Amino acid sequence: MSLEKLRSVPLYNAGDRVRVRKAAPLGHIRTPYYIRGHAGVVERVCGAFPNPEELAQQRDGLPAQPLYRVRFRQQDVWPGYRGSVSDVIELEIFQHWIEA
Amino acid sequence: MKQAGRYEPYSYFQLMEVSLRELLVEKGVVTDDAIAGAMAAMRARGPERGAAMVAHAWLDPAYKARMLADGSRAAEELGFEVPGLRLIVVENTSQAHNVIVCTLCSCYPRMLLGLPPEWYKSRPYRSRVVREPRKVLAEFGTKISPKLKIRVHDSNADMRYMVLPLRPEGTEGWSEARLATLVTRDCLIGVAVPTLPKISKTRKSK
Numbered sequence: 001m002s003l004e005k006l007r008s009v010p011l012y013n014a015g016d017r018v019r020v021r022k023a024a025p026l027g028h029i030r031t032p033y034y035i036r037g038h039a040g041v042v043e044r045v046c047g048a049f050p051n052p053e054e055l056a057q058q059r060d061g062l063p064a065q066p067l068y069r070v071r072f073r074q075q076d077v078w079p080g081y082r083g084s085v086s087d088v089i090e091l092e093i094f095q096h097w098i099e100a
Numbered sequence: 101m102k103q104a105g106r107y108e109p110y111s112y113f114q115l116m117e118v119s120l121r122e123l124l125v126e127k128g129v130v131t132d133d134a135i136a137g138a139m140a141a142m143r144a145r146g147p148e149r150g151a152a153m154v155a156h157a158w159l160d161p162a163y164k165a166r167m168l169a170d171g172s173r174a175a176e177e178l179g180f181e182v183p184g185l186r187l188i189v190v191e192n193t194s195q196a197h198n199v200i201v202c203t204l205c206s207c208y209p210r211m212l213l214g215l216p217p218e219w220y221k222s223r224p225y226r227s228r229v230v231r232e233p234r235k236v237l238a239e240f241g242t243k244i245s246p247k248l249k250i251r252v253h254d255s256n257a258d259m260r261y262m263v264l265p266l267r268p269e270g271t272e273g274w275s276e277a278r279l280a281t282l283v284t285r286d287c288l289i290g291v292a293v294p295t296l297p298k299i300s301k302t303r304k305s306k
Contacts, residue, residue: 030256032203047186078231084246084247089252089253092254092256092257
């Protein structure tokens with residue numbers, strides 16, 4: 001099996017601004033609903049992991065999807081957020097959930 | 101929440117677990133003793149390993165730097181086996197406080213902290229701490245200054261998280277083992293911060 005099949009090429013780096021896809025597919029999704037459609041900044045690249053949506057269907061999950069730690073401003077995520085403007089929420093977002 | 105002591109028939113998934121377990125035992129894949137032993141070991145595990153890592157990091161800045169760069173390797177460095185664990189350690193500072201949640205289920209670094217508490221798995225904690233962290237922390241008795249930034253970490257995929265709390269003042273000269281006693285499970289999740297036990301103050305005044 002070729003390496004390209006095993007792992008998708010990472011497209012983003014720490015510091016890049018990214019937006020999470022706003023979609024509602026069926027199945028086992030590890031992208032929480034509350035963060036879909038929001039924009040944040042890549043905090044770090046965590047490596048690549050088999051796609052959980054595929055694993056849940058008994059498939060191999062390959063190519064492994066790069067996984068990013070993305071930081072979002074709480075004020076952007078929750079309307080009427082009460083707290084400091086600098087408060088953040090950080091999540092792991094798979095590359096195939098990031099829109100260009 | 102089910103009422104303790106009251107008879108309840110198995111739910112669908114409980115029945116599936118029992119059936120699968122009995123089949124595996126019948127077919128000789130595992131033994132009852134092995135399952136009971138693994139469960140006992142899991143229940144016996146507490147947050148001591150995580151606390152030991154924190155105390156070590158408080159005393160050794162080079163170890164702390166390695167721990168923040170690669171949490172799993174830092175655990176192994178102290179002799180803790182964490183197969184498959186991808187640990188990220190997040191540091192509390194004078195500017196930022198960290199708190200961990202898994203909004204989708206109950207992901208938790210069990211190898212280092214033991215089993216998660218019931219509230220960690222509860223829907224109120226999981227749904228509220230992401231959108232009103234200061235209020236939830238206050239309910240735990242942890243008041244976070246408005247000057248501090250709060251970082252909420254949703255453990256929603258393959259990584260696991262542990263908080264490196266700030267070392268409390270007044271612990272100068274403490275041994276690593278003594279420092280570790282201040283680091284509770286709640287400090288490692290981020291709903292509490294280490295504090296000196298009141299009893300030590302009384303001892304001092306004597």
